Amino acid sequence: MRKGSGILDYRVEVTFEPRYELLSSLHTMICRKSHKKIDLSPAWVKDTLKQITPDLSSLLSEMEVDSDWKTTYLLAYLCPDGASPEEFLAWLEKKTPGDLYELIAEYSQQFPKDMGQFRSRTLTVLSSWHEQYFRKLEPKVIGGLRSEAQARTAELANQTELSAFIEETTNGLTFMPKEGLEKLVLVPHYHFQPMNIIYHFGRITQCHYSARFYLDDETDFPPHEYRMLRALAEQSRLKILRYLSGGPRTFTEIVRHLQISKGITHDHVSKLRSGGFIRAHIDGETISEYSLRPEMLDVMHRKLVDYIVN
Known part of the structure; x- marks a missing residue:
């Protein structure tokens, strides 16, 4: 960008x-x-x-x-x-x-x-x-992934804010400019949800992202929405969100702020990422820093109210 x-x-x-x-x-x-x-x-x-x-x-x-x-x-x-x-x-x-x-x-x-x-x-x-x-x-797996790609492609055709489109599609990824990079290819996947697979190959970067599509979500609270609730159910994660409200931070800075081990911090960050609350800034295949997605707090509130009341 x-x-x-x-x-x-x-x-x-x-x-x-x-x-x-x-x-x-x-x-x-x-x-x-x-x-x-x-x-x-x-x-x-x-x-x-x-x-x-x-x-x-x-x-x-x-x-x-x-x-x-x-x-x-x-x-x-x-x-x-x-x-x-x-x-x-x-x-x-x-x-x-x-x-x-x-x-x-x-x-x-x-x-x-x-x-x-x-x-x-x-x-x-x-x-x-x-x-x-x-x-x-x-067969519903392939059909669901095709539908996801078709819907996103249609959305992309009318999109003026591509960075926002990428972030929403991938649930919080933003890809930094890189010398020689010509194309970002977004591919929905099912089996490896909720994680992403990112590979950089000079001119292209592939991002195989979680489609947030499930075979049994007709009656259940969808897993990705339930993850949003669980992601906030820990005090250290709330501290991370408050810390990120001040601007982007590296993983090392987050560890120093929490004053807990790297392993536990990584687990907290991973859960906040899968919940969609923080943005991961990708440089090639490496995460350079994290930042807050404050709008997702409102999204979570609306989804919870819709599920319980409606």
């Missing part, structure tokens, strides 16, 4: 294809540190592992959310528009290691150590995951 102008230095696009959720679902499985934080049933990981073969389970146990996995997200983006998961895998299978080097080099100078092995392993894992889990996914 140009300072003081409110104009973004990069283009914004909202998109969704099932192949992105194929990756998001697998990301949810291999990002083990997040298993207790996801909105899916606590039993999802165990139940899913029971559905797949021991061979695939063994492969997944060896995978990490690392630079190779990041490259997989780039390839999903570079695949021709409209490609289904099967077409994405067929496209990848036709690419030689040399082809992949050329594709990746336009966006990143970080390559897998052995491109041939990376290609082979990626094809094996994604094909097996698709066959054993993803293709059996409840």
Whole structure:
């Protein structure tokens, strides 16, 4: 964003294809540190592992959310528009290691150590995951994500304040200008809610954001709204909000202000972020500072009154 102008230095696009959720679902499985934080049933990981073969389970146990996995997200983006998961895998299978080097080099100078092995392993894992889990996914998930992307795209077409649009869509993210950045790609996801997946590749930044879409929210208080209530149910979090009312602060400054451990502070900040009360300023893939979203206090009040009274 140009300072003081409110104009973004990069283009914004909202998109969704099932192949992105194929990756998001697998990301949810291999990002083990997040298993207790996801909105899916606590039993999802165990139940899913029971559905797949021991061979695939063994492969997944060896995978990490690392630079190779990041490259997989780039390839999903570079695949021709409209490609289904099967077409994405067929496209990848036709690419030689040399082809992949050329594709990746336009966006990143970080390559897998052995491109041939990376290609082979990626094809094996994604094909097996698709066959054993993803293709059996409840169709409403894909339909809901398509609807979310279509609604946001329509909203974007009439939007004059792009920074506000990005923040509302992602529940509190703002992306700082960065040399060479030309496009921010916003992709709704389901499995990894309420968290985001952010990858920066030179000219583009991908933000796979929580769609705030659930299969059983017709009768329940939606999880993202319930999170708003829970986020405020701790004195230290209220102190953080009051501290941020004075302006943006770094994580280190918040830790010093609270005078508690980094781990506990990080947990408080994460809950305030998932509740939508604080804004995370993203520089590439890194959060540089946090700031208050005061309007969300009014939003929470209205939603609570609507739920109880109406």
